[in-house]
Amino acid sequence: MNSLLIPLATEPGNRALTISLFGAIVAVTLYITWWASRQNKTAADYYAGGRSFSGAQNGLAISGDYMSAASFLGISGSIALYGYDGFLYSIGFLVAWLVALLLIAELLRNSGRFTMADQLAFRMKQRPVRTAAATSTIVVSIFYLLAQMVGAGALVGLLLGVKSEGLKAAVIILVGALMIIYVTVGGMKGTTWVQIVKAVLLIAGTVVITFLVLLKFHFNLSDLLGSAAAKSGHGESFLQPGLLYGKDLTGQIDFLSLGLALVLGTAGLPHILIRFYTVPDSRAARRSVQWAIGLIGVFYLMTLALGFGAAALLDTGKGSAVAESKGNVASPLLAESLGGGAGSIGGAILLALIAAVAFATILAVVAGLTLTSASSFAHDLYANVIAKEKPSEKAELRVARFAAVGIGAVSIALAIPAQKLNIAFLVALAFAVAASANLPALLFNLFWKRFNTAGATWSIYGGLISAVVLVVFSPVVSGKPTSMITGADFAWFPLSNPGIVSIPLGFLFGVLGTYLGRDKTSELRYKELSVRAFTGAGAEGPAKH
Template sequence: MTVAVGSAFHAASPTASHAAVSYTAQAGGHRALTISLFVAFVLVTLYITFWASRQTRTATDFYAAGRSFSGVQNGIAIAGDYMSAASFLGIAGLIALFGYDGFLYSIGFLVAWLVALLLVAELMRNSGRFTMADVLAFRMRQRPVRTAAGVSTIVVSIFYLLAQMVGAGSLVALLLGVKGAIAQNIVIVAVGALMIFYVTVGGMKGTTWVQIVKAVLLMAGTTLVTLLVLVKFDFNVSALLSTAAEQSGKGAAYLEPGLKYGATATSKLDFLSLALALVLGTAGLPHILIRFYTVPNAKAARKSVVWAIGIIGTFYLMTLALGFGAAALVGSKAIAASNKAGNTAAPLLAEAVGGGAGSTGGAVLLAVISAVAFATILAVVAGLTLASSSSFAHDLYANVIRKGQASEADEVRAARIAAFVIGAISIVLSIFAQKLNVAFLVALAFAVAASANLPTILYSLFWKRFNTTGAVWSIYGGLISSVVLVIFSPVVSGGKTPLISGADFHWFPLENPGIVSIPLGFLCGWLGTVLSKDRSSEEKYAELEVRALTGVGAH
């Protein structure tokens, strides 16, 4: 593609020093506006949470919002749960820094919904009550399968939580002009405290309404910035891409495959591994799966997915304008100077299209978009914390520790305690993960979900012979292999921005383990089944089949 740039667009492309001006402007008179918007959103969500708490009386209310949401409402909430900090901050940053290769993240996240729609959404809703383990353990021995499913749910949720809270630290540091590790750590602790409050007080109903409000705000804010970017280029997409290529400093290579993936055989394998994790991971994400239990019937579950796909698809198309617009109007050097991983590209773009650093319009739009991103983070972390704490209370505490003898009040109490513990663990781990791109962290969560959860879900729903041993082997095989490969990958040591600096003990060359761990998850489930003398009940499988197709008897 020929790279041609009009002089009108050069003026809108600041250098790295321009990013410093942005900090200065924010630290001045516009900071009050930013703080006001943050406080306004937090107050609204706190009111929603208190309101929901008055309607949360039973376990069904806490776990599934009394199954009272319509398909449209749940579809918007699913979109709000799914369009995370990785989507808004991480993907925009990756596109701004790596062009074509960055947009591959968007494609993976979007295509993943087809797998969720075709394979698991309706079947899981029909055959389960509150958690993923309700389906997996239905025709198996309860304790070993629920234990494995509960552990997997918590691990996946914590990986995902890391991404959201790292994004929060980067965002608020930019917004308020705070510098230094201590200030960002305080931000992460504050986000963690809010997410714990949403879950413990509001349960699923409060969390769902927070996600609906967040989805509406995110779509409105993203649409506004997208339109302003296109107006800057007279709706000429070719001019936008050409300008982005020049301002990236990489020329035509910016718009072609291979800038991030493809330079070596290892990077090509890494991309394939990433793609597998993204496409297959959604159908195994616990916080997405439990959303299908909040609707009253299968028809509403299908409508939920259709609405979610429409909203999510529109959003990911707009990430093109966010990423390439940031490269064109802010410049890749300025974005990298603000945040090496690119996590602040979208807020900086909002400032640029609003009038630039130091202008009232730029400050207003930067504050609005950053507040929307903050809302995004809070809504998603609440959903993740709810999924993991619900799994602990319903699967591990009620069915494994108490052997089915816990009362509903005991379950809900255990879920609230678990939310505190899981929130605290996530806060501590997030403090050490701040150098990593949030979209990349989410890809790791997807890899674990695709390796441990998806094989077990598919085998449980579609393989009559599948048994308890196969389920346990499948979950632990996929979970352990993916986590071990991440620990000994360049992500933790020996990479460009590792979790542990000054050490190199990696032996697995890929950053994403999906290409190895996903087949291992399927293989372990098959081996465990064929090598075991366990025989699953044909009657139970027939009953599960009826439930999955009709929903009869599940709730």
């Protein structure tokens, strides 16, 4: 870490190519944002893109939102370093969509308006439920934002040969500034089109690298896996469970906890949930999830080739660039290797293309996350809790833009010390918090007549606080050389993934709050919510009460 520079992945003469591609992508996305800003006239335009996107368009945008830097950089890096255990991320992220499709997508679109809190507040007391839902939305989004920011620092650090954490921090600040511009200027319409463009670029780039990896091994998966296992230094254990989490009981429970969080987390992610409000009806919401499942499924299958290809073709041992970055630069370095290696024109071109696509991925996802947080703050907290009188749409949108700046600043500040963590792992923590805090409240609200305001707030706060506290006192934050805080050890919770404890607690708190609280209004409005959720009648938004 003493030197500011590491051996460049590209020759100095080729660095201009990389910077040019970065610049081109930023310019295109800024143009889309400016174009969209001219069409933002109402709150529905800013929050939900005017509900004008088709199922296919929204499916692409959801894919763009979901296939984040954690997927493209983090998962492939985890597979490259840990083999079988790393691939669990791909399986979990994909299977999770079945929960979203079967239980959430259509019902949420019919019973809400702009945010997750709209659906909960339909039959509950407005202020306590909206405050709880907005708090949870902002916390989950910030966890997710950390991963994207860390990915940006690792990616640009690789391309420009920067090893100094201070200079990587400058990159994180730059990405944060761009995301604030996208959200404050473009709103949901601009963010959605950026995500659609990014999804197409990401899938195309991944297809190219997958094809080249398979071509290298004559389309023989057995040869690819065998070579990856041999080169990894772990032998056959590379293709078996236990390399990342260990084979002891604690490791097995941690592994199970991760899987539980991944499978249940998607249906509680706020930035995914608000995408269901950008389509005109519930049928389009269902179709958008079907498109997303198809696109995401193909993509996650290709992460196998990226991860095992990196293990087979790159040095992933201790001290290597892949290991030092916790796997976050495995995909770009694999692209460089397939193009002819460091210093070659082909390598420089492929590396620059893949890195530019990854950068576009980060920009699109951070914009979506920031928009979600800002929308929840402005629509739920400001418009329905803080403001004593109903504010004008203009005032509400102004607050949303200020909130985007504040949330962006907090995310930047937290991302800088988190640079040592694998970004897929950081996203898994966001999934755990979402599954603990949001999913129990959403499911209880849709399917349990007796559920009430106390149950909703207990469920959200109980799941949220338990998940965050367990993360703070886990090896993620202290107690290990790879922890966020080195030189300290207050990790009394042994698991890195809190889901196996915090998710059941979220449901338990919801049950306790419901039975201890009294709220007859929520029961009386349950039938109205059910009709709205299952038929779409009156689905333009919840009535005020």
